[in-house]
Each structure stands twice: as structure tokens, then as C-alpha cells.
Amino acid sequence: MSNIVESFKKIKSNIESLKPTKQVNIVAVSKTFSLEQIKPLIHYGHTHFGENKVQEAKSKWQEYKKKNQNLNLHMIGKLQSNKAKNAIELFDYIHSLDNQKLADILSNTQKNINKFLKYFIQVNLANETQKSGISVNELDGFFNYCTREKNLEVLGLMILPPNNDNSKKYFQLLDNLNKNLALKELSMGMSSDYLEAVKFNSTFVRIGSQIFGQRT
Numbered sequence: 001m002s003n004i005v006e007s008f009k010k011i012k013s014n015i016e017s018l019k020p021t022k023q024v025n026i027v028a029v030s031k032t033f034s035l036e037q038i039k040p041l042i043h044y045g046h047t048h049f050g051e052n053k054v055q056e057a058k059s060k061w062q063e064y065k066k067k068n069q070n071l072n073l074h075m076i077g078k079l080q081s082n083k084a085k086n087a088i089e090l091f092d093y094i095h096s097l098d099n100q101k102l103a104d105i106l107s108n109t110q111k112n113i114n115k116f117l118k119y120f121i122q123v124n125l126a127n128e129t130q131k132s133g134i135s136v137n138e139l140d141g142f143f144n145y146c147t148r149e150k151n152l153e154v155l156g157l158m159i160l161p162p163n164n165d166n167s168k169k170y171f172q173l174l175d176n177l178n179k180n181l182a183l184k185e186l187s188m189g190m191s192s193d194y195l196e197a198v199k200f201n202s203t204f205v206r207i208g209s210q211i212f213g214q215r216t
């Protein structure tokens, strides 16, 4: 069996050993890897994959996905408004919803092409200027805007914690914010910290290098 599948199974069993109360979905982050490299995991039966660039994802997945409609594609990277239409056409989930202009465009495009996605609102908990995400003090207003005025189906919150910092405190904070909004899903945890994230009730972990190996 391929190394990729072995790595995936190990991650799955590590998660199961924590006995999470909710189902934890593994989003296999396949950015920079070719479809040929990814295929062993698809053939194994895994259906959730993540990409961070619309253009790369389109050339990699568009044709393949037409013939394999059980696949779920997750957009996990910064989404520019001018790529929103392509993103709606290709993806099933967007984890990086973080501003009103983007919400407006996504909402309109969904209606125009009659395809409705699932969303996570990305939160910038550490107020890092270089990072995307809505700030905590704007979160309630933005959540209401997206769900009530724009009819976007928001499943939960998403975070990319600051590098070289203690992820745990951000996971705890995000779990609390998610509960305050009565949201059911939570997108947090990557290769280095997914078990910690699951301890704080993450239900979508986004894992790349632990599955596919180091990116070059």
C-alpha cells in the first residue's frame, strides 16, 4: 500500500484514539501535489481534499471531478473576489470567508449558477496584519450579515494560528466563539497540531505534509 495511504490511516487512528464526540473530517491538503500523486488516496476511498489556489485547483481537479462527483473540494486559501466565480464552480466548501465584499459576490454567484456551497468564516484571533480573517470584534456582525442577509450556509469558524506560537490557546478561543454562535463545525488543526485541535472540538482538520510529505 502507498505511503500516502499509510500516513492517512495513521492520522485517522491517532484521531480515533482521542475518542472525539463528533465526527472529525480529514481534509487532505493536496496543494502543490499532482493528481497522479494524490490518486492512491482517492482510490483508497477518501473524498475530502483541500487546495489553496483557485487556478491550481482548477487545472488539477476540474475535469476529474466531473467524472468523480463524490469528491468534496475545500478552498482553504485566501480567496480574491475576482476568483469567486471560478471558486463557486469548482469547490464544495470555502474555509476562508472573511469580508463583506467577498460575501456579496459569493452570494450573488451562488444564485446565478444555482450551486450552493458550505462556508467557514476565517477568524484572525491574533490580529495579525499580514494574515486574512475577520477580527473578533467584527465577528458577530459579519456572521449575521453572511447568514441573514446573504443566505450563506456557515458551518463554523476557521483559524490558521500564528506560526511559532502556542496553537492551543487559539483553539480554545475559537471553540468558545463557535459555541457562542451555536455553530456545529469547526475548521482548525494542521499537520503539526491536529490532535490538539481535536481536543478542542475541531471537526475539520486540514492536513497536508503529514499525508503527502514535505512540499518543495
Ligand SMILES: *Cc1c(COP(=O)(O)O)cnc(C)c1O
Binding pocket: 029, 031, 052, 076, 077, 160, 190, 191, 192, 206, 207, 208, 209, 210
Ligand atoms: C497548507 C495549509 C494547510 C496544511 O498544512 P500542513 O502543515 O502541510 O498540514 C492547512 N491549512 C491551510 C490554510 C493551509 O494553507
